[in-house]
Amino acid sequence: MKLCEICGVRAARYVCQECGRSICERCIKPYSWLCLECHKRILAPGEEAEEILPTPFMKMFFLGFILMFAGVIILLLASLLSGLKISLGGIIMIGPIPIIFGAGENLVLLIILGVVLTIICLIIFLVLLKHGIRLSR
Numbered sequence: 001m002k003l004c005e006i007c008g009v010r011a012a013r014y015v016c017q018e019c020g021r022s023i024c025e026r027c028i029k030p031y032s033w034l035c036l037e038c039h040k041r042i043l044a045p046g047e048e049a050e051e052i053l054p055t056p057f058m059k060m061f062f063l064g065f066i067l068m069f070a071g072v073i074i075l076l077l078a079s080l081l082s083g084l085k086i087s088l089g090g091i092i093m094i095g096p097i098p099i100i101f102g103a104g105e106n107l108v109l110l111i112i113l114g115v116v117l118t119i120i121c122l123i124i125f126l127v128l129l130k131h132g133i134r135l136s137r
């Protein structure tokens with residue numbers, strides 16, 4: 001009976017997929033089929049690398065882009081609404097279902113478009129926020 005080449009105590013039942021040494025069930029790493037020494041040498045740096053994937057950075061960049069986009073629209077809206085304060089109340093009450101009133105006024109159409117885009121941006125932002133919370137758990 002061959003003894004484990006790592007601990008030298010228990011009977012060797014497995015063979016390391018990396019170094020080919022005969023190893024016992026206590027000295028083999030399940031899933032990787034490597035002896036403890038090869039596992040430490042090969043897999044440990046890989047596990048560390050997984051933790052520093054650029055996912056959070058990509059998420060932050062994407063969120064930042066959406067916030068910037070929403071901000072530009074809000075600024076555009078604010079400049080348009082400054083001349084149309086009466087219409088402002090109506091648009092806020094209408095909310096996500098814009099009804100065109102004051103027909104023929106291009107500014108109203110632009111404001112409605114801006115409001116719809118802002119709402120879409122907010123929805124995307126909220127979805128991303130939820131998704132981000134789920135990912136971090």
Ligand SMILES: [Zn+2]
Nearest residue numbers: 004007024027
């Ligand atoms: Zn062993």
Ligand SMILES: [Zn+2]
Nearest residue numbers: 016019035038
């Ligand atoms: Zn090995």
